[in-house]
Amino acid sequence: MNWFGFGFNGFGQIRANEKLTDGESAGDANVTYPISIDIVCRNLEEEPVQICQHNSNVDTQIRTSWSRRAALHSNRLPSRDCNSASLQPAQPETAVKGDGRLCLAGFGVGTPSQRGCGCCVEESRGCQDAHISEGYLALSFTDRVECWNSERNEKKPGWSMVIPDNTGPSLAFPLVPGGYIASNPPFYRPLSPQLLAVSLALGTEHAVLLTASGDIYTWGSGSHGQLGHGDLSPQEEPRAMEALMGMPMSTVAAGGWHSVCTSAGGDLYVWGWNESGQVGLPSQALRGEQQKSQDTGGASTCEDQEESNDEVFISIQAFPALVDVTKSCEVSKISCGSRHTAAVTSTGDLYTWGWGEYGQLGQGTVNSSDEPRRVEFFKDQGLRVVDVVCGPWNTFVSAIKEDPSLHPDTNILNPL
């Protein structure tokens, strides 16, 4: 699988700039167009690592924070080799558990140069999953969870917790038996076992939970409609989203102040703040900005501002809205940045919308959009998008070549 990145690159977390001149630092330029990220892990001297991008022995996932990107490597079952004809992406369940390692790129880590995927975090060896935030690095192992303070160079984790054996099916991080791990203290937050939590997405000040029955619960701040209950009140405890009851949902994602979920049938629902169009509904703030930039000179004339009076603009969507990403396809994967949204369809296309000022929509511009738009790059390159992971201001995409009959070596893409 190949990983691509675009958007905020202020710390070189997508790519390093070539030369450092006075006053410039590693990653000043933002990346507006998808570029290939060299994510092959060369950190392990003891294992000969194949340079081939389609090294099917190693599964790599991406974790992000504002200033960093982490590559979470784990070994797959060694049943495939590079030249295999069936290049299907390994499902996370088939990866061997408890042998992961985390490699960081971005702030404080320097520019990834010869070590393609970044700097290996020694303490992460053997981990199952990880979450990184500006302040902390949370690692989950089969028997424990550790939270390391990113700012200080310490020998021990600032906080840790033992996970008792045999507590049921292993849970998707940040879910842990009995609760979940937050990105800042107090780390462990209990959850009622009656919820039967399957998947949890954490926004800036809210949480979106998917249960085994396909129901969605939300809690936290509701000031921007991000809880989806139809009002702006906060919820201290998980509250079921009545608007979606009876429709089994399959994935959830949360951004800064908005939330997204997909139904089992591939429909996409979005709710919350729409100030940059991240909900996918007409945004007045967006249109206003675009209007201003089209005016010549300084003071804008006011006569023509009122022309679109008939259109209904939404700044806060307090109930889930069905968003038509594209007419025919189902949405299979979703992810949210701080103020943008990305969706992968079952046909392997990537759609993005919302805030685009750092190029995080991948359209080659710094424009925001309140309508889902396909990222043509992948189609143009004959790539089938498999997964998407958004950082707060950037987007990472994994994709594979559409035509598996080609020799893998010829599929190596040159960075743009």
Add this chain to the structure above:
Amino acid sequence: MAELWSAISAALPVTEAEFPLDFSEKVESSVVDVLKRCRQQLYTGSGRWRQNAQIILDFSWEKLNTGTWRDVDKEWRCLYSYGCLFKVAALCRDDASPATVQEAIRTCDLGLLMGAAIMDNILQTFVRILQNEIRKRPSNEENPSEGVSAKKMKVDCVSVPVVKQALAVPRIHCPSLESFKKDYLDPQKPVILEGIIDHWPAFKNHPWSIEYLQTVAGCRTVPVEVGSRYTDEQWSQTLLTVNEFIDRYIVVKDASSLGYLAQHQLFDQVPELKDDIRIPDYCCLGEGEEDDITINAWFGPGGTVSPLHQDPQQNFLAQVVGRKYMRLYSPEDTEKLYPHQLQLLHNTSQVEVESPDVVRFPEFVKAPYLECVLQPGEVLFIPVKHWHYVRSLELSFSVSFWWS
């Protein structure tokens, strides 16, 4: 062009070493890293400092929008101001065209509105420098104040409500501190004080007018409320320059939407206007400090409405331009006023005062009230928690003093 930059850089610390960037642990090292880049680029004059300033602005803007405004840590507001500072410096270095100067002023204003004062309120210093830059130019092109007196303001046929004598707010001329305290403050009775603001420069030296406001603050960005009243679904807030506000909502009064420069601490933002007013002496009868008195500007066309509501402090409402119809209800009668249940609006009544729905709110018409038409030069004393309803009858400018 070089003049602008030299004025701006003269306001900054001489060397990079003297430029303070001290933040608590709350501000992540990655952010401080970007700030240091900005500072370095400011003094070496190279690099993508416009971009780095924008990173600071975007990062802190997200923090400002996290949690309730009241609870936002001052560090983030300071950080936002630093972003504004670096952006203004980057703008002024490149060029000094009118558009750039206007954008720089707007950036300063956003920092003054949403940030916290840094480096001896340097953004205010920048605004002074930038306004001088504008005034240097001969009045031309997009100068909206040109011919404003010639511009026909839509003169409304004002229908002034007739105040029933029995319900009129009592009036008194220049009372002594003692008699005001004894007769009105202590028993918490509303009263109109006459003659106590005649000495204001806003009446004598430079009478406030549209022209004057445009001269003093035309290019400044202010928050404007759009919509008929804040309880309406369509109500929203936007940021406009004073010139834009006047052009869009005062000179050409659009029937479809009202704009109101309401409840804004304009006098902190524009010190020249603060010099035109005085804090009423009677405020010293309160327990609070003078620095804690909140002074708000209320400037808008005829027809602006503040729905019936109550405030947690004593209020002197000074009328400077135009007239307002006002009604006052005692907090004893709160039950008859049907306050909203929502926490966000529990200080606001659900009733439309001048056309109440008697079916939904039957008790309202039984609630006793006082009313008045407040004229320029008069000051209305609104005791704490007293419900009040305000409708402007024509172009109006009021100044309110919230004190305890």
